[in-house]
Amino acid sequence: MTAAARLAALDTLPAGDLCSRAETALASLVNVMNQETMLLRAGHLRQASELTPEKTRLAQEYVTFARAIQRETKRIVAEAPQLMDRLRAGHESLATQMAENLRVLATAKTVTEDVLTDVARMVGQNNRTKTYGTAGRVTADPASSAKGIAINRAL
Structure with missing residues (x-):
């Protein structure tokens, strides 16, 4: 079945069925x-990432029904106005959950970046030379600083 045929089939569903599926x-x-x-708040990033495909x-399924x-x-409002009201309330619930989810994701990303940055900084400090140079100052050899630590910003 083509995408156009699937969309046409959705458009011909009774209002109650379409709203129920949505x-x-x-x-x-x-x-x-x-x-x-909840998993992100608990620090279970791997388990949370396993939910991404689902x-x-x-989300794709919901968008298809929403469209x-x-x-x-017009037809749905005429046939079942109470179902549209329930869908609007449900959509508001989704918006609230999405805002909270994005807030927690941003916090997890920031914490992760901060931890990795601190680790990289500390590893780099531990590898610095701790002797005095000719000017009487501790010399920092940039070649001896930490290498191989990267921050993946695509959380």
């Missing part, structure tokens, strides 16, 4: 994001 995808997405946020799949609902808004 609501299920939305609730699942919020749930996965909540799990990820979160991506659910179908946007195309069919």
